[in-house]
Amino acid sequence: MTHQNTTMFHPSTFFLLGIPGLATAHAWISLPFCCTYFIALIGNVTILIVIWTERTLRDPMFFFLVILSATDLALSTTSVPRMLGIFWFNAHEIGFGACVAQMFLIHTFTGMESAVLLAMAFDRYVAICVPLHYTTILTVQVLSGIGVGVVLSTVVLTLPMIYLIYRLPFCNARIIAHTYCEHMGIAKLACASIQINAIYGLFVASFLVLVLVLVGISYGYILCAVFRLKSQEARHKTLGTCTSHAAVMFVFYTPSLFSFLTHRFGRKISPYIHILVANIYVVLPPALNPIIYGVRTKQIRECVIRVFTGK
16 A cells, blocks of 8 residues: 555646735736737747748748747747636646646757757857858758757756656645646655655756856857957947847846756745746747847848738
């Protein structure tokens, strides 16, 4: 009987609490998240349509932008509709399998977003620091390899989380103090040691930190190249682009790392602050990326006007 208790007691459903301590304000909190999600949908779908229909947009930068927009759509759609269901319809219950699936998808798409941002930083490094070799370095084969690597590396990194959750006994614990399912939020309900889960979570977080360091190194080289440019106009234009990209990195990495680390070291942080910040990185970057990487890119801006106005 003891053996069954430690291996068989997975609840049929979990109860997603929403934002702890702010249940009475859920309707008001839902408004900015709903609007931001709507902007993310419109912006990313527009980017995908424009790049798909315009044959002039075939540079490597647009290849990465397609992957980023698709990832943004998937990340926000995996989490926000469930969140709004909790806020609007009190749809708190979620099946165990559906919860684990949502956990896997959110962590996978978060990792993909991070990997794509690194690839885009590399693209900008090659374009600015070694522009004469841009087409010879970023060939179709290299781009295909990067695309496959982005997907496979994040899937392989996230897959063990499914096993680490299924191996845990949950007994009667069902309430997850969150708006969506994520690894440590589920693991903390287990009535057994979750040390392995915590260690693996930190291992995954260390990859995010490594990617952030590599992005920082790339932009360090880019800035050095920018300050060597003789044209002041070109210097300002490139700096403006780098600043925009850095803003995207800050908006994405800050809340995602905060959420990862708060589960392990942030016991003094109020739960509602933790959950609000955790919700930001699944909805705000997907809404901002089309603006920063799309609208501010001249070729895309002109193509958007041409596609939707017929001029």
